[in-house]
Amino acid sequence: MGRLPGSGPFAKVRVLPMNHQPLAVTLMPLENRREVVLSLASSAERAGYDGFFMPETWSWDITVLLGEIVARTHRITLGTGILGIWGRSPATIAMAAATLATASGGRFVLGLGASTPQLAEGLHDVPFERPLGRMRRTVTQVRALLNGERVPLSRSSDARALRLNVPPQPPVPICLAALGDDATRLAGEIADGWVPFMYPVSRLEAGVTLLREGALRGGHPDRVPAIYPSIATVVSADAATARAGAAWVVSFYISTMGAVYRDALTRFGFGKEVAAVLAANSPKHTGIVPPDAGVLLDELLVYGTPDEACRRLARWYAAGVAMPILLLPPHMKPDQIALHLDAFRPMLADPRR
Numbered sequence: 001m002g003r004l005p006g007s008g009p010f011a012k013v014r015v016l017p018m019n020h021q022p023l024a025v026t027l028m029p030l031e032n033r034r035e036v037v038l039s040l041a042s043s044a045e046r047a048g049y050d051g052f053f054m055p056e057t058w059s060w061d062i063t064v065l066l067g068e069i070v071a072r073t074h075r076i077t078l079g080t081g082i083l084g085i086w087g088r089s090p091a092t093i094a095m096a097a098a099t100l101a102t103a104s105g106g107r108f109v110l111g112l113g114a115s116t117p118q119l120a121e122g123l124h125d126v127p128f129e130r131p132l133g134r135m136r137r138t139v140t141q142v143r144a145l146l147n148g149e150r151v152p153l154s155r156s157s158d159a160r161a162l163r164l165n166v167p168p169q170p171p172v173p174i175c176l177a178a179l180g181d182d183a184t185r186l187a188g189e190i191a192d193g194w195v196p197f198m199y200p201v202s203r204l205e206a207g208v209t210l211l212r213e214g215a216l217r218g219g220h221p222d223r224v225p226a227i228y229p230s231i232a233t234v235v236s237a238d239a240a241t242a243r244a245g246a247a248w249v250v251s252f253y254i255s256t257m258g259a260v261y262r263d264a265l266t267r268f269g270f271g272k273e274v275a276a277v278l279a280a281n282s283p284k285h286t287g288i289v290p291p292d293a294g295v296l297l298d299e300l301l302v303y304g305t306p307d308e309a310c311r312r313l314a315r316w317y318a319a320g321v322a323m324p325i326l327l328l329p330p331h332m333k334p335d336q337i338a339l340h341l342d343a344f345r346p347m348l349a350d351p352r353r
Contacts (some may be wrong), residue, residue, distance in 0.1 A: 021347040022323035024051030026081050026230060028249070031330035040328075040337060041069040046074040047341050048348035053081025053111060053325050058123050063096040070104045072187055073095035079109030081230060081325060082177045082195060085134055086120040090141035091151060095160045098146060098164060101172050111195055112138065113177030132186055139174055139190050146172055175228060179264040179319060181210055187225055188214025195325070197230040197252055198261045200299035204319045226322035228267050233326040234303040235343045245329060247289035250296050255281035302326065306343035313344065
């Protein structure tokens with residue numbers, strides 16, 4: 001028998017059969033229908049999914065939503081995927097994590113990320129400065145507070161450092177989102193898991209090398225974070241419809257979400273493909289990925305008919321992924337959501353276990 005996933009940060013979750021492929025689900029941040037978010041978490045648990053993660057962007061407070069989901073579920077691992085480090089202090093993050101970990105009976109995973117300059121500055125009115133330093137400080141302080149220790153202050157030299165007035169928590173897994181080399185090394189150094197997004201599957205081996213470099217720097221070369229990629233997923237009974245939906249997602253992130261993803265993909269060697277997508281979506285987003293950039297779909301997404309989507313997902317497992325997090329499209333109808341969840345049932349455990 002094995003555990004989810006392996007001996008990593010989610011090891012206390014239920015025992016699973018050896019042939020089970022750990023799998024989680026999330027929603028694209030454009031989905032802001034609160035009841036859809038809540039019902040998807042419950043549906044995913046009933047279907048046998050192992051995790052449900054929610055990103056926080058410019059919509060709902062996901063820590064509050066996850067609190068509602070805790071009350072509606074009993075087994076599934078729940079997490080922030082991801083929570084930006086600019087909108088809350090480390091102490092506020094630690095308080096939310098302690099609350100959710102306790103309320104869920106240890107089912108909570110804290111996913112953190114540097115997010116984007118637009119969200120930090122355009123929503124939270126906080127300068128996007130030294131994100132790696134901010135991430136290191138946040139993780140250090142959050143971990144100390146969850147362990148029942150006094151917060152290691154870094155800016156208030158004259159203040160008396162406090163601890164949380166709650167019992168120390170069992171270890172809460174902390175996963176970091178990262179695309180750049182330095183950020184990925186930092187994940188290897190200080191995190192339990194790595195959550196890349198829009199990261200080509202063929203480049204994961206290089207990402208693992210960076211994680212190992214960070215683990216060595218952190219003094220734990222034998223403890224390398226497991227990989228939990230967030231993978232945009234589009235499933236349809238019709239292959240052409242699924243391909244069109246996948247193209248919409250890729251073109252959206254490349255052409256409308258600032259320079260973060262297009263710059264990263266260019267560094268990964270897909271500069272020509274990125275340029276082709278930008279040209280096809282200028283002056284406004286058309287949802288098109290031209291044929292000469294089609295490789296991006298297979299590198300970044302799981303898509304197709306249910307059988308095709310399962311075959312594409314298998315490639316990520318073969319690349320060493322511990323648990324994919326399927327990012328579902330926004331604005332779907334109930335039957336479309338059901339189709340996406342049902343498509344991967346062959347990879348799921350019996351939820352009654």
